[in-house]
Amino acid sequence: MRPITYARAADAATAIAAVSADPGSAFLAGGTTEVDLLRQNVLTPRHLIDINDLPLNSIEPQPDGALRIGALARMSDVAADPLVRERYPMIAQALELGASAQLRHMASMGGNMMQRVRCSYFRDAESPCNKREPGTGCPAIEGVSRGHAVLGVSEHCVATHPSDVAVALAALQARVHTQGPGEETHAYAFDDFFLLPGSTPDREHPLAHGELITAIEVPAVPVARRSLYLKVRDRESYEFALVSVAAALSLVDGTIADVRLALGGVATRPWRAMHAEDFLIGAVAQRANFEQAARVELSTARPTPMNAFKVELAQRAMVRALETLANGSPA
Amino acid sequence: MSAQGPALGERQRAAIEERGPGPVGVTLSVNGEERSLEIEPRVSLLDALREHLELTGAKKGCDQGTCGACTVRVDDRRVLACLTLAMTCEGREVTTVEGLAEHGELHAMQRAFIAEDAFQCGYCTPGQIMSAVALLEEGHAGDDAEIKEWMSGNLCRCAAYPHIRAAIRSVRDGQRR
Amino acid sequence: MTATAPPAPAIGQSLDRVDGRQKVTGAARYSAEIPLHGIAYAHLVGARIAGGRITAVDAGAARAADGVLAVLTHENLEKIASLPPLLPSLAGSAAPGQTFFPMQDATVHYAGQPVAVVVADTHERARHAASLVRVRYEESSSVTTIDQGRDQAYEPEAIFADFIPGRSGRGDIEAGIAQAEALVQGEFSYAANHHNPIEPSATTAQWDGDELVLHDATQGVNATRLTVAALLGLPITKVRVVSHFVGGSFGSKAMIWHHPALAAMAAREVGRPVKLSLTREQMFTSCGHREEQEQRITLGATRDGKLTALRHHKLSPTSPFDHWAEPSLGVASQIYGCPHYEGVYRLIRANTMTPTFTRCPGEASGMHALECSMDELAQQLGLDPLELRLRNISDTDPATGHPWSSSGLKECYERGAARFGWHDRDPEPGRRREGHWLIGTGMATAGYPVYQPNNPQRARARIYADGTAVVQAATPDFGTGVATVMTQVAAETLGISVDRCRFENGDTDLPNISAAVGSSGAGMISAAVHTAAKALRDQLVTRAVADSGSPLHGADPATVTVRDGVMTAGSDAESYADLLRRNFQPDAEASGAWMPAEATEQYGMMTFGAQFAEVAVDAELGLIRVRRLTGAFAPGRVLNPKTCRSQLIGGMLWGLGQALLESNRMQPRTGRWANSNLGEYLIAVNADVPDVDIELVDVEDRIVNPLGVKGVGEVGQVGVSAAIANAVHHATGRRVRKVPITIEDML
Structure with a gap:
């Protein structure tokens, strides 16, 4: 880890001003990704602005039925929140299936949105990596890529977005609220907040330097009351997903009235399964349709030989999630 | 969208007291005791405890947040000391395994770990115990499935897991209180 | 002197660990936790390439960084005095992990090979400065996987430091295959494994003039001492190694790798004590590994299930320095009576470290292939898998013909x-289903050799005039519970209670014990401790019966019993303490040394067991979860059932990891391991682990050592991966001949 300075901010404006003034500055929240990557010399800020004291940790229902989750609310707080558990089981489940109890106590929701990929080439400061050092190449494509993405990939980057809860939030079309240096605020649609790697995998979000996430707003999504998060991995716990599915489903007379689907572990960003959703709306809730929807969604997959199994696994996981909900037994 | 304002930034940074990068004076409250130390801001809570305060109970197994051996309590929560910068703990209460026993009397969880042989080499043990104590407070020790999941952030290479669960159960059930 | 033994109050009791309190309070100090004034921190820099030469080192920025005390590279590191040969540390000699020492020239043989050591006044500064060392390389082509080197495979004369022939056999293998009425053939592949004890290896080195003290995380303090003394050219007497607590080893600390000597060199260079801790990532390139391997097996049997032939070949990469393979063919060649056998090791020279002991080195991998094949043979013959094994039990060691x-x-x-409920089993695969889960059961045989030291194992016993005793031996306790069980052995042999007896260990100043490897610790150390304690007891009894002032004067020593420190003959009694005090003796002391009797060579020596596993397989999602494990073992005398069971459980759960989780992948292009952290090298977490049922079968062994102790550190692991793989087959009908078996294998 390079030498750094440390300052603790008491209010957002001060923190934002301090970071935006200097490209060598960065916010520090839970630190679970940041301190790790500082030590790996993957992140190299000179100045850290500790924002943990900012009053951004509340979880508040909004008049329009949405839920506003403060950016510094910890994963464990959000998972335990009664409103979250009642309205959005998939969020609570995604959170509790992520990381470990200790990490969930530390990691903030805003930080979760900003967490970096687990690609071992990215994490090794001396390997080529287009995300870390644009133009140096992507050794993962022909390297060890079992955990890498099959959707949203480019010839420049195949790193999987690692978040669980972001998958649920993608399914729910959450909005990410930020504040910039002039105290201006901005609300990003979830899909706009996570950029595909394309030819600029170093650019993961549309944020300006110093722009601070203040909250995540989850809209009212009635179908989400019957939702689940299914996570498939080698180890039973404490591991990133090989494949995950956030799903919500409502039926009317055996026909799908509403559905939300998003995938994790297989894509370069939290992957809302729009094609599958489109196929399913109005369809009969039966396995053949679930399978077809999954096939449609994965039809654009571009796997490597080592992660080709994820294409099949993702489809099976989607079918499992939908069948579980259709059979009336969400986890 | 971010209007650059270096002058303002400089002012603001000064306003919030930038410290470092060289060693700075830090006061931490550890196991109920105020401890002063001189550390660089990059020093983790784990290294502050182990290398500066001679509190080596919290262990360094990976320094990457992947093993749980460094689990300590900050305020009322179990966290990983390796991913926590020491300076972020100013004004908070840090409790390590050394602070668990009171007046030489072992905590019930410590006694249960001995009685159930819930360790072999002992290296992950302080982290397991800190995690297990927190687990009971969090109310996640309802059954074995829950204990398993909520203790999975603490790796044990000797694989004493069945005995760790037994120790937690025994404290939960009050047999050793 | 033949005093009869007293009743057994200590051995066999489930005593809590004597070091338990230190471990649960954080008071136990491991090798990187020794508080020394002025300590400096060393950080290794590993080579980025797998083969080639260093063309330039630019250490300017590192040397100029805050707090840096030294940057050592091949250009300025002292030359080693001598490089001892690779010998397993049980041999009691110097025991380098590979026949190579780094930073002596510009050649790079494997990725991660140390190319620089940076020393600074704080940990953070050393690590940061290490990242500033710029090394330029001229890279040459490298071989790091079986696939890359398959064409260059060779058959070595011998492997494993020349202890094991490259080829072995009995009978006529072709004839045995020709006789077979049923034949099973299989090719098994195994991922490389890394030990990953939770404590990374660490050495703290301190010089006092020309005397060196090392606190080292090691399985053998004398192995560290002799290796470092040879490398640095020091008299043995000038090197002391202390190791009071070791945070797990599993073989990673069984041999002596480069970091203890490098720490000593760095400490000499900067004139301060130096602590060298490996990072987790460095643990993957600094202390060996279980090599990637392939095994081919042909198993022939008669229609009624008697084995006629076993052909077992292994192919694996070794280093440029040593012909090393873990001895996978050993136990698999001995466990069943089979008249015709052929075993062949083939090696590939690769750009990796020398592989090394990794818990159950060879026995686990070799028995996996055999026991999966036995399951397949049983299926082919329509026999219950357990029945097939019973039909092939051998009363003698098939390799030698000697009795067990x-x-x-x-x-x-x-x-x-x-215990497991095996006999209710429906042999047909794929029959049991619970929701999405297919349920299957499998079993396998376990066996682990009783390895014996070839040199005297020593201990010393001393009793004080207050009746308390100290028993000493050099061995460290890396989690086995050796300090606890030796307290029990010493107390019982002396005839005192365990709370009056203390075992001191983990220091070369104490009587010499070989590195406790290969499950040999409990047997050989108990033999030494027993011998020393018995000598002291006999000395005191002899003195009492010869002492006219003693109530025991004139008694036949053979009739004297000792309990709670009181010697008794008939109605006469005197305590050790009274005897000593009356004679103005502050203490009495005796030493003991033990070596295996020559007669042991007339026996086959093995710890046996049987493994049973139940798995649930979600075939749609490819998930495999182990629901139950039962193991029954016959380890001879059990010194402490509590610590014994813990070790067996640990071994069995290592088998679970080997079966389903543990794998490191080599990146063929770079020659670097891909999963060098605990987030990606998957070891079982609490949620992966079912409760484990252990049955201890009592057997008396009068041959192996004085107390009949056969050791439990590794046998628990043997056969578990096969039992799980066999259970997966039973659940799904699929035979997967690779480990770990992962999700993609099930889709």
């Missing part, structure tokens, strides 16, 4: 099967 010193295998099968 003790067995218990049949009882292990019977009692394990009964």
